[in-house]
Amino acid sequence: MDDLRWPKEAFIHPEGENKEEVRQLAESIMDKVLDYASSVTEYPPLPKESDFEIPSISGEGVSNRELIHQIQELIDCSMNPNHPRYIGHMDSIPTFVSCLGELVSTFLNNNMLSLEMSPFLSRLEVHVLEVIGQMFGYNEQAGGVMVSGGTLANLEALAVARNQAFSVMENGLTEIKGKPVIFASDVCHASIQKACMLLGLGTSAVISVKTNDHSKLDVHDLELQIERAYDQGKRPFAIVATAGTTVTGNIDPIFDISQLADKYQLWLHVDAAYGGALVFSDLERHRLKGIAQADSITFNPQKWMYIAKTCAMVLFKDRQVLEGDFRISAPYMNEVAFTNLGEINVQGTRHADIVKLWLSLQYIGLNGYQQLIDQGYRFTKIFTEEVRKRSFLVLQAEPETNICCFRGEPAYLPKEKWDDWNRELQQQLLDASHTFVSLPLYRGERWLRAVLLNPFTSRSQIQDIFKQVDIFYDHYLESK
Template sequence: MKVKESGLFGLTGQPVIFASDVSHTSLHKAAMLLGLGTSSIIPVKSSSDSKMDLDDLKKKISQAKNEGKIPFAIAATAGTTVTGSIDPIRSIADTAKENGLWLHVDAAYGGALIFSEAYRDKLNGIEMADSITFNPQKWMYVAKTCAMVLFKNRGVLETDFRISAPYMNETDFANLGEISVQGTRHADILKLYLSLQHIGLKGYRELLHESLALKDEFIKQVKQRHYLELSGEPDTNVVCFRGVPHDVDEAQWDHWNLELQQFLLNEENIFFSLPAFRGSRWLRAVLLNPFISNTLIQRVFEKIDEFYEQG
């Protein structure tokens, strides 16, 4: 309540949040909106599979305390944007609890795995989160905008965030306009409700399984080619890979992958994004379209072979 009424000026140190160095940029935007500044997001090293390094997390928490900073939250990621990786949420939750920190899980993409009995264990520990971001506009195929944040204790919103609007009637339900940044809003929940009614939990489970099977086929095709490499093993249906042709100077690999991207777009009308990752350019495939088939994936890799053989 002190911060709510008086702002951050009365604090003795800088409040800080810990997040993986491959977490989404929205965390930095949130820090700016809160008045904390982007420097309040302390990056934690990630593994070769782009998962938060627990040892480095503990090290960074201890270091921040020694520097007089005020750790207050950890943001774990369930489905990184570039590589589709999921942090070890349960272990991160244990660390948050040991240090008395708020645990937020950015499950904007990977949260949909909860609908699959076969794959929901990838989200193991998410039930320990204090808050969760989830965007049905991603893996649930709902037209944007459809995004939400879930809280373990809704009462926190009322006590720490609520600004009463005097022109509103008193009600028994939470008025989102009084407890969130946005006031008037569209009925975005209607799109989610209708999608659940039309597709159903069984339908979503089948869509998830089909896209993950396509991801497996895509990875198999990458591994069969010596001139391609994966960024790591993804937990979702996002695959990050690149060409590493040994007959091309390594300094030219970024340009080679850019040309491959354009070749596939022109020849097959297939688009892979080209994000910067680990100091290089990688190709990123999202196996989301339910009309993708193994045959299409195989044809795409035949075209990649064609591009490679052209030199």
């Protein structure tokens, strides 16, 4: 390798010949990262306009100094979800140990495709998911896999449901008589439609069920839609319930839905990407009543468990159904009694996300996670009380998680101006106090959404946010 020209630190020498040079580069980069992470309040939640131009890919490679400079530019131009006033989305500040876990798994570089390529980590993933499955109420027959996000988790769950319902794993959909359909609320995540598109069913296969004033699926309308689908010659095969809707964070009545799923012999999938974390709270677990009846569950620890992205999973009540209706064997792998995870996963080659999840669970502990979730509820209550104190603000729904969705409806403006008022308030909060709330379009109107997820968001910061709201309300007409 003496005649090859690349940076001395491009790889770590297997016998440590460049250990000190690698250490110096690593320390320089870690200093930049730690300086940023420990001073995030000095950065705005949203990046400012930058004149930084993405450089062309170097022919000869850049120096260490230039590399570090580009890393700093990357930091400066990036979203800052670690800021305590970044409360607009389900993006959490990651636990430090999950960041270190990401570093460890990257260096190990095991491939979760098979036991041969990840002998310990494959078994670790199976073990941890069995434990989490039991927290949802599953027994020892349950199992699952980790995937890169909730979209893939929902896709795999519905693929298994489809394959089991119609026995199409081998021959496909062409011989099915009647259109296969599923049922989900009119505020379900967009990944449900995307899954049906990818599964060859088309987005029209998702029959939309009404939600009530609290953004929860209407069980009466669900049964009407099921009966109507049968009457029209369609082939219902699954119901999707949501535990933690994207905009309002509300939770569908899972137990009541499970009763209908059982009555009509339909697969029940619960998209608990966000709300699944409630199983870690003794006080709030009851909100997921009935989830143990689900045939499959999506859960994303990258959200309310503060694990660095990506970290998601899909769990199945009966692992044998997953293996029987989804497994594609990899003949190039050694045959062992252990099922290679890549054979029962929509992904093949896969990063070992289990490391950062496992280390965070070990380091923070179940009690620590319970405290984090319960704190989110306390601050959501404080935030919601501030909304209720103001006659010009209204709640979209009663919060069931740590999400408060609200908007201004000032009497001094006509109704058609309210969306603009809320849009300008969002910008004012960002400009005046570095507070970022999102502005989703929900049921034809613009709403402000606050996600009380960051453990460093404080009561005083919430009170300051509403002082800014009051100032904006009082002086809005003067500024026009």
